[in-house]
Amino acid sequence: MGKHHFGLGLLCLVSVAACGDDAATTTTPDGGSPDGGTVADATPPYDASQLSDGSVPPPPAATCAEPAKLADVTKPTTVVGTGTPASCTPQLLATAVAAGGVVTFDCGAAPTTITVASELTVTKDTVIDGGGTVTLSGGKTSRILHLKSAWNVPTPQLTVQKLTFVDGFTTDVLNTKSTAQGGAAIFEDGGSLTVIGCTFLRNYCASTGQDVSGGAINGQGVGTLIIQSSIFDGNAGSNGGAVGTQAENVTVVNSTFTSNAATGSGGNPGNGGDGGALTYDGAKNSLTLCGDTFTGNHATAQGGAIFRVAYGTEPTTIDRCTFDGNSVNTITGLAGGLYLEHTVITMSATTISNNTAHYGGGIWVGQSAVALFTNVTIADNTAELGAGVWFAGGITGTLLNCTVAGNKKEGLFGGDTGVKLQNSIVANNSSYSCEKVHGSVPPNIVFPGSPGTCTPDQVVADPLLGPLQDNGGPTKTMLPGAGSPAIGKGAACPTIDQRGQPRAAACALGAAEAK
Numbered sequence: 090m091g092k093h094h095f096g097l098g099l100l101c102l103v104s105v106a107a108c109g110d111d112a113a114t115t116t117t118p119d120g121g122s123p124d125g126g127t128v129a130d131a132t133p134p135y136d137a138s139q140l141s142d143g144s145v146p147p148p149p150a151a152t153c154a155e156p157a158k159l160a161d162v163t164k165p166t167t168v169v170g171t172g173t174p175a176s177c178t179p180q181l182l183a184t185a186v187a188a189g190g191v192v193t194f195d196c197g198a199a200p201t202t203i204t205v206a207s208e209l210t211v212t213k214d215t216v217i218d219g220g221g222t223v224t225l226s227g228g229k230t231s232r233i234l235h236l237k238s239a240w241n242v243p244t245p246q247l248t249v250q251k252l253t254f255v256d257g258f259t260t261d262v263l264n265t266k267s268t269a270q271g272g273a274a275i276f277e278d279g280g281s282l283t284v285i286g287c288t289f290l291r292n293y294c295a296s297t298g299q300d301v302s303g304g305a306i307n308g309q310g311v312g313t314l315i316i317q318s319s320i321f322d323g324n325a326g327s328n329g330g331a332v333g334t335q336a337e338n339v340t341v342v343n344s345t346f347t348s349n350a351a352t353g354s355g356g357n358p359g360n361g362g363d364g365g366a367l368t369y370d371g372a373k374n375s376l377t378l379c380g381d382t383f384t385g386n387h388a389t390a391q392g393g394a395i396f397r398v399a400y401g402t403e404p405t406t407i408d409r410c411t412f413d414g415n416s417v418n419t420i421t422g423l424a425g426g427l428y429l430e431h432t433v434i435t436m437s438a439t440t441i442s443n444n445t446a447h448y449g450g451g452i453w454v455g456q457s458a459v460a461l462f463t464n465v466t467i468a469d470n471t472a473e474l475g476a477g478v479w480f481a482g483g484i485t486g487t488l489l490n491c492t493v494a495g496n497k498k499e500g501l502f503g504g505d506t507g508v509k510l511q512n513s514i515v516a517n518n519s520s521y522s523c524e525k526v527h528g529s530v531p532p533n534i535v536f537p538g539s540p541g542t543c544t545p546d547q548v549v550a551d552p553l554l555g556p557l558q559d560n561g562g563p564t565k566t567m568l569p570g571a572g573s574p575a576i577g578k579g580a581a582c583p584t585i586d587q588r589g590q591p592r593a594a595a596c597a598l599g600a601a602e603a604k
Contacts, residue, residue, distance in 0.1 A: 141323030141348035145290065146382075148318050151343045152409050152563045153380035155317045157283050160216040160248050166190025174201040177223070182209065186234075189213030189245075194223045202255075208232040208276075214245045219252035219287075227257035227273065227292070235272075238279030240336075243312035249275070250285040254305065257292035264360050265298040271326060271333050272307030281312035281337075287319045294326035297353045297360045302326060302333020302368050304349065309335045317342040327353035327361035328396070329368035330386060336371035343380040351388035351396075362390030363428070364397075365415060372400035376432075379408045380563065383426075386415045391453075392428035393417045393444055399432035402459075407436040409563040412452075416445040424453035424479075425470060433459040434486075438587045440466045440564040441477075442557055448472055449479035450496060460486035460508055464587035466566055466600045468557045469495045475502030477518065487530075488513050490583055492567055492599040494554055499524055501543070510544050512579035514552050514569075514599040532578055534598055550574040552599065562588025566601040576603045 167185035169192065170177035177196040185192045186209040194201070202224040208231055217234075219225075227233045233254055236247045257273035273292040275282065289305040304324035308314040314337055321331035321344070330349030332341075346366040353361020365386030369376050376397055383394035393415030397405055412426040425444030434454065441451040450472030454460050460480070465488070467477045476496035480503030490512045493500045500518035504525060511530035515522045515538075522535045523543030531546040538549050553570035560566045566587050569575040575598035582596035590602055597603045 140325060140350055145288070145320060145322045146345055146347055148320055148343055148345045149380055149382050150563070151318065151380065153342050155342050156340055157285055157315050157317060159250055159285055160191070160218065162191050162193050162216060162218045164191070165193040167192050168195050169193070170195040173197050174199065177201055177203055179203055179205045186211060186215065186217070189215045191216045191218070193218050194220060196223060198222070200224065202226050204228045205231055205233055208235045211236045211247050212245065216248045216250070217252060218250050221251045224253040224255055226255045229256045229258050231257070232259050232273055232276060233257045234275045236275065236277045236280045236282060238310070240279055240310040242279050242310065243281050246281050246283070247277070248283040248285070249287055251287070253288040253290065254292060255290045257305070259294045261296055263297050265295045265301050267298070268300050268302070268307070268309065268335070270295040270298070271301045271303040271329070272305070273326070274305040277306065277308040277310070277312070277314065279310040279312065281314070282306070282308060283315045284319050285317055289319070289321045289331065290323055292324045296325070296327055298327045299357050299359060299361055300328070301361065302329035302364070304330045306332045307334070308337050308339070310337055312337050314339045316340070316344055319344045321346045321349055321366065323348050325350040325352050327351065329364045330366055330388070332367045333364070334369050334371065336374060338374050339369060340377045341367070341381055346381070346383045346386060346394070348385045350386065351390070354389050356390040359390070362388055364388055364392045364395060366394045368392070368396040370398045371403075373403060375404045375406070377406045378410050380410065382411045383415060384411070384413045388417050389422065391417060391423045393425045393446065395427040395429070397428065397432060398430045401431060402433050405429055405432045405434045407434070407439055409438045411439070411564050412441045412444060414443045417447070419445060419447055422446045424449045425451065425472065427452045429454050429458055430456045431458060433461070435461045436465055437463045438562070438564060438589070440468070440557070440566070442466070442468045442470065442565065444470045446472045448474050450476040451478055453479045453481070454484050455480070456482040458484055460484055460488070462486070462491050463489045463583055464585070464600045465491045466557070466564070466587060467491070467493045467496070468567060471497040473498060475499055477501060479503055480505040480508055484508055487511055490579065490586070490596065490598070490600055492554070492601070494518065494567055495557070501527070512582060512596065512598050514554070514575055515543055516552050516554060530581070532598070534575055548574065554599075560588060560601060561590070567599070568601050569597055569599060569603045573597070573603065575599055
């Protein structure tokens with residue numbers, strides 16, 4: 090394909106429709122097709138100031154290896170603009186995106202915003218590189234990008250990098266049944282999507298509906314979604330305030346999610362409200378999070394930060410992540426931080442803190458899931474029941490060198506006793522430390538408590554934990570103080586602690602080794 094350099098003299102006509110392709114539909118695995126519907130030309134029913142205070146934190150330090158590399162844009166197929174902001178028009182951008190290939194911009198050195206009046210459709214392998222100065226806006230009336238393929242086709246590949254996406258909008262048709270009304274910034278309708286170094290602000294999809302999701306990004310089909318070194322702030326939708334996906338492998342690395350909201354109600358079945366930052370529904374697929382920060386996200390129903398439903402033994406891998414200050418409705422809501430169902434969870438070097446719910450303040454694990462937690466701190470969460478961790482529905486697994494402390498009400502709650510504690514600390518929770526006796530590999534510290542109330546061989550002693558704070562490493566921890574009975578009591582320890590520091594052969598109990 091030849092190189093095109095579009096200037097002001099080459100304009101194409103772009104429809105000024107309210108938003109999107111009215112015929113957009115998504116084919117489901119059983120051959121059905123959700124109701125595509127139309128995209129309403131309406132003012133978003135959200136006040137951005139209620140979601141975000143406007144101070145957007147940067148992505149966290151690149152603590153995890155990144156699965157994708159920036160695409161090579163040294164030989165672009167199309168350059169939009171001729172060196173000035175005025176030369177970078179939405180019409181030229183639409184022509185460039187329709188042509189596919191590598192799209193770059195020449196809008197001058199100053200930051201430039203291009204506002205689209207109708208969604209830009211991607212049907213070919215495409216790279217769009219904003220160079221860190223270009224913002225694409227939906228003007229509060231339009232979706233921005235639509236990658237159009239089919240559920241069972243993993244191509245084409247769309248890569249967006251060094252771009253900002255703002256004010257994308259789909260519809261506010263109440264209680265919509267159309268999954269095609271998700272993804273106000275990017276709708277990945279089949280194909281595969283890679284997002285590198287991008288920022289997503291104030292993108293809003295349908296505010297209610299059982300299955301619609303992804304205020305900023307919605308991904309559907311057998312393809313792959315990769316998000317790295319990116320920021321999501323103040324996005325909202327019925328489910329998955331920032332990102333909603335179905336039936337694809339998802340990897341999110343070194344990214345920040347703040348002040349996103351799942352605005353539906355009643356859950357599923359119901360009219361949504363699951364996954365303040367991210368919702369994921371799919372069989373035979375993996376969800377991987379590494380080096381990510383989720384703070385201040387809210388869901389009205391379940392999963393203040395994350396809502397993930399699997400169907401058997403699909404893996405959820407969470408490493409070096411922070412889930413802090415997320416929430417659900419405190420009267421009826423479940424899982425202030427994470428809701429994880431029917432999945433094998435491998436979680437390490439992660440902190441779940443200061444989250445709020447009615448049930449399961451920090452994390453809810455249910456429906457035959459497997460919980461394999463190593464070097465995890467669950468602290469200072471609040472809920473009426475299961476403030477730290479709620480296990481329900483035949484859960485098995487091991488909490489190895491974990492700290493569950495300072496949670497307001499129960500630390501560990503649940504009718505399941507298949508989760509074993511090993512080298513762990515359950516301490517200083519404001520009510521019962523454990524609802525039921527869990528299996529264990531000795532010793533474990535439970536404080537306060539009576540012998541045998543949590544594990545049959547527990548030590549009842551004050552572990553002298555310090556506050557949750559930055560003690561080095563990628564996530565906050567609670568260190569056992571001098572003279573703590575937790576020091577040197579562990580066996581079969583991990584080689585490193587939550588901070589990445591070496592452990593002694595007889596390690597300290599809990600997530601962090603004593604200094």
